[in-house]
Amino acid sequence: GESVGLHLPTLSVQEGDNSIINCAYSNSASDYFIWYKQESGKGPQFIIDIRSNMDKRQGQRVTVLLNKTVKHLSLQIAATQPGDSAVYFCAENKGGKLIFGQGTELSVKP
Amino acid sequence: EAGVAQSPRYKIIEKRQSVAFWCNPISGHATLYWYQQILGQGPKLLIQFQNNGVVDDSQLPKDRFSAERLKGVDSTLKIQPAKLEDSAVYLCASSLIAGVTDTQYFGPGTRLTVL
Known part of the structure; x- marks a missing residue:
């Protein structure tokens, strides 16, 4: 079965607010995780990744946090914009094979 | 750089x-995936x-699905034959190699509807 899952299927935020999307995983041996963004009618697009030897990694307006104790990771988007509206997936990379969760749909209200 | 085409x-x-x-x-990518x-x-x-x-x-239903990459590109x-439950988007992705941290780039997908 799948080893990654997401807490909420949908998330609605006001434009300019920060967004937090959560993901839980079950395999404590997992050592590499990726966040993908998928807009309607498009393929998933790489956002940011993190290895298990890190707790936090920052990109442009995005931060991924990894809590290995509770097997949880989150994606934080600062100053959310309408263009951030999409489905967000966390994925676990097992030896080059991606295992995706079900996704969270982020809606940004103007 | 051109992306993955489908x-x-x-x-x-x-x-x-x-x-x-x-x-x-993507040109030069050795690894190709179908999702x-x-x-x-x-x-x-x-x-x-x-x-x-x-x-x-291991996840390919081999009684009806087949795939090939004859020249490595x-x-x-x-x-064959399609079933109703095959209705889905079929995504192709590629990566430079197949390492754990090698980024996979996805194409736009093919949306299949089976009636």
Whole structure:
């Protein structure tokens, strides 16, 4: 079965607010995780990744946090914009094979 | 840099018919993947190629699905005969190699509807 899952299927935020999307995983041996963004009618697009030897990694307006104790990771988007509206997936990379969760749909209200 | 190309973008067929999808990966990418994404779910790996060899096809329903990458560049995925439950988006992805941290780049997908 799948080893990654997401807490909420949908998330609605006001434009300019920060967004937090959560993901839980079950395999404590997992050592590499990726966040993908998928807009309607498009393929998933790489956002940011993190290895298990890190707790936090920052990109442009995005931060991924990894809590290995509770097997949880989150994606934080600062100053959310309408263009951030999409489905967000966390994925676990097992030896080059991606295992995706079900996704969270982020809606940004103007 | 051109991305992963897929065609057709949409396909509607009746059950028991056959269908084929085509993928051209990013130039120089040795590894190619086919995923199936059912509505409301994350993509699921069907098959992985390294150059023209199959690395992983454990999730491919081999009684009806087949894939090839004869020259180690572009690839085709075929379904014969199609079932209603095959309705999904079929995504192709490629990566430079197949390392754990190697980024996979996805194409736009082919949306298949089986009636």
